[in-house]
Amino acid sequence: MKEKKILFVVVVLFLSLTILTIPFSAGYAKSKNTKSIKIGVLLPLTGPYAMWGKMFQNSMELALDSVGWKVAGKKIELIIEDEGGEDVSMALEKAKKLVEANRVGLLLGPFYGGSALSVMPYTSSIPIVNVKWSQPGKNKNEIGNKYGFWVPTTYPDNTYPLGQYAYEEKGIRTVTTIGSDYDCAYEFVEGFTDAFKSKGGKVIQQQWAPLTEIDYTPYLSNLKMADAMVIGTLGPPAKLALFSQYDQLGLFKKMPIFISEVGTLPSPVMQEMGDKIIGVKGVEKFLTSLKNPEAQEFLKSYQAKYKSVPDDKASDAYSGMKVVLAALKATGGDTDPDTLKKALLNVKLNLPPGPFQFSEGRVGMVPLRVSEVQRVGGKLQWVPVKEYPGRPPYVETYP
Amino acid sequence: MELIILNVLNGVSFGAILFLLCSGLSLTFGVMGILNLSHGALYMVGAYVGWSIAVHQGLNFWLAVLAGGLVAGLLGLIMERGFFRHLHGMINEQVLLTFGFIYILTNLCLWIWGGVPKAPYTAPSFSGSFDIVGDWTYSKARLVVTGIGIVLAAVLWFFQEKTRIGAIIRAGMDNKEMTIGLGINYGLVATFVFILGCFIAGAAGVIGASLFGVTLDLGMSILLLALVVVVVGGKGSVQGALVGGILIGLIISFGKALFPQISTFLVYLVMIVILLIKPSGIMGKKVQDR
Structure with a gap:
């Protein structure tokens, strides 16, 4: 009888602990009822693609400046990690850190194709929206990731x-x-x-x-x-x-x-x-010689703040953040993957390269x-x- | 015929660059037993310094070569006095340390010169091309690189074979203890050789920039070929570095033109064959263990 009591207590304790830890072990966070939205970003800040890393960061921050780092009344928190260069395992470790430790609501990047392949099995296995400003392959490399979006079109x-x-x-x-x-x-x-x-x-x-x-x-x-x-x-x-x-x-x-x-x-x-x-x-897509107001505004504000000229890839990073902001505005700041996915598919914006929207396969369409x-x-x-x-x-x- | 002439010239000029890089690497490996994996990174630093002098400041190209060599030599002095002198015979520690130096130097270059690669540069008199065969033209800079390689090979051969310091170096490679026992400050000579090797790597970076430009992964991308040349030519031998450099240069050039799918494999195949037939390399001497 005593043994049965002990067993009962152990089972109850185990179940209680399991139930209590569910919210913490889910591996991703939703921002529906939170005061801020955490966006995790993987950028190449070292290695052979480092020349672009800082430019991407600048472009994203510029897009956030335009909304005062707030959307739907919620503060935006940008958590940036270095995806590294040729050691593609670094991107995977950083992606896990952003999702599991920082508990970001959505993930942007990585940039380098090898890093994207390294991160692929992980991002495909968790319910989190992953927006990339790097180009996808024709099979989009991440066919299993139903929450994956690509701002530029395929190679x-x-x-x-x-x-x-x-x-x-x-x-x-x-x-x-x-x-x-x-x-x-x-x-x-x-x-x-x-x-x-x-x-x-x-x-x-x-x-x-x-x-x-x-x-x-x-x-x-x-x-x-x-x-x-x-x-x-x-x-x-x-x-x-x-x-x-x-x-x-x-x-x-x-x-x-x-x-x-x-x-x-x-x-x-x-x-x-x-x-x-x-x-x-x-x-x-984007050239510094474009005359449309969005391109001019992007160029002017980038040059004023960073004293350098952004390129096409920088414009993708800027566009990516603009698209994310528009979708978050539509969801009221909710980062639930299905809600956010639906909102992203409905985004229609005029961006520096021209009119933008996602295709049914979640690939950006611009001139x-x-x-x-x-x-x-x-x-x-x-x-x-x-x-x-x-x-x-x-x-x-x-x- | 055009294919053969162009690829012989390409192979020899590429081999000359490999020789410029490997002569120092081979000497330090042979004389001091130090496998300096950051030798390619010193080549890269030299190329960036040269760019600052020749392109950014618009000064004389030969001044850029000298400056590239001096900065690399100074870095070599710091490395040798600060680290390598404590690591004689500790090959694993040397590999780890010099690999670390590659990252440090690469990130220093990123910090100073930024991530945007630099276009190839050379002296104004060496830019442009001349008619060679049929409709084809050929780069003057490549011929100059070949010439510099040959001249440096002759100078280094004279230095190693006909001077007192060269005799000490050769004696030390044969029997270090006996050389020290004769009252010779072998450590000083070894330090000099190390700095000389680094100087040549830095100067080679400026000369090589006329063909390939300057990028942050230059140090790593050229390192593997440099090691192959040292293995094929034989460590500690100037003639070996020259023969190895030209041989690998020709194999790479003809391999890419005729068998592009297996050109990289061909280089390593040759290295394996030479290791099997003559493990000390084509011109290498058997060096005592340190």
Whole structure:
């Protein structure tokens, strides 16, 4: 009898403790009845992508400044963590820390694709909205995360208009491609070639170099001459080396260049490279030369506060925060994932790159601009030459 | 034919950069038994210092080479006097420490020069290209790099083989205790060699920037190839660094042009074959354990 009593007390204690700890062990927090909204952010503050980390932080804070760091009467608390660089496990640890220790209501980032893959199983396993300002792959890498949102469109969708433009507007009929041996570079090139081939164009050669390649001369020495060269290398260092070596071999005079990411040629680097890059074409959402009021306002306030010029990726971080704020306003500050997801899908905003809304597959749709490097007012800059309206990804996927 | 000529020239110029980087690494490894993994980071620091002098300040390119070398040499002095002298023969500690230096130097560069990479730069007289074969042109800077590599190889060979300090270095590599027993301050000579190695790495960074520009991951990306060159050429040997550098440069160049999918693998395949046939490297001497 005594043993039964002890057993009963133990069971009651165990059940009581279990019930008491449920709110603390859920691993995520809802902000419905709280006075503040905690937003966790993963940014590359160290490592090879560190050049963007601070810019992203600036852009997000600028968006928060515009609402006085408050939405729906609730204070916004931004908790920023460094996602690191090539050690992608760091992003996962920081994501867990933000969700489980800081108990953030929603998560922004990470930026780097490798970090995103590292975080993927975790963010897919918990009910928390995760908004990213980095581009997704065509399968969005996180197909299992039904609360995942991407502010920019997919890699291949970004370059699709460039392939159309090359064929239709510039009369290009054959291309040779060179890209980084990495999944998002494949997709950048694929977007161009899919559009180009759909019009009747021919891809006569494709070369892939290691991600960390700095000497492209051997690849260029084996180049098959075509009407144009498509570059799908990643990051500014690769483009710098490739452009310089392309010039040294006298190839600028022979084949025009189309590149996947305008944003990876920052203005200071363009000025250093000089007139040889005039005429290079690329595609991007946001350009400093845009005249719409939202772009002008973003540029003006960013330059006034930080004394530097934001790029396309910075505009994505700004847009991402603006979209989140609009959705939080609609939910009254509630971060319940289903409520917030519904609100995010209903957001329609005019942002620096133009009119924005999410596709059914939760990928941002904004206009894309095919642009060309030109010297304007003594400075080299990207000038838009044709605009393509925002549309759902041509390879849309739904979880 | 164009493919062969271009890739021979590419391979030799890339090999020259590898030689400039590895000569110092090989000497410090051979003479002092110190595996300085931060050698690539010193190359990067030199390149950034050179950019400040040659591009930002618009001063003479050779002054930039000298400044890059001096700053790297000074960092080498701090590293050697502050840390490495206490870690002789402690290979695990050396690896950890020098790996830590890579992060410290990379973040210092990020702090000073920011994250935006710098475009390739060189002396105005070396910029541009000249016609070489068919419709192809070739970079003047690459030829200059090759020339500098050859000249430095000759100077270092003379230094190691024909001077008293060189004789002490060779003697120390063969038998350190006997050399010290003869009343020679071997520690001082070793420190000098270490600083010289770091100086060459820093100067090489400025010279190499004419081909690859400057980025924050330069220190790490070039380190692995530098180690391969030391293994293939043989540690402690200037001639080994030259032969290893040119051989690896040519394999990389032809590999990328003809077999891009396996070009990286080819480099390591050659290293494995050489390790199996001649573990001390092509020109390496068997060095006593320290």
